[in-house]
Amino acid sequence: MPEVLLDLLQPIVLLELFLILLAKTIEVTLMTLRIILIAKGYRKEGTLLSFVEILLWTFVASRVIMGLAEAPIKGIVYSIGFSIGVYLGSRIESYLAMGRVLIQAIVRQESASQILSALRGKGYAVTTIKAQGRDSEKTVLMLFANRKGKEEIVQEINRLDAKAMIITNDVTNLQGGTISTVRKLFK
16 A cells, blocks of 8 residues: 555655645635625625636646646645635635625514614614514514624624524625614725
């Protein structure tokens, strides 16, 4: 078994394998971020990432393709770099939490005013709608927020109404309405 591994690695230097892995991981991380950013409406940022991404791809792919017959391990390392890049790109985007969400909460009428006061006290513009649930009157709260602060809002609603139904949706376009100036800056 060690002889087979040595045969695979002989025509190639370990440093080259490491560089292929690193460059492919970075390239696919950028690709994943680019796709997500463009889908969320960040076209300029996505375009800038695409330049670096394709630059890396050109050099890495050519290096792998040219030496694939002599060292098939390059293809395997290239594939591993791709997988790691997809994972890292999605983790980074999740950490950055760019974009906005629409949060809708269907709450009991008894807790609606308390939740409304708490959210408006934190600077959120909240719209309410009277609704009829299966067994009782409800209130629907709707607000737009930055993705970065979504969890705080959901926790606040749950703290004040443990039986609230909360729905969050990503928003790509938002026009009009009342949005705090500070919150607007951090799309």
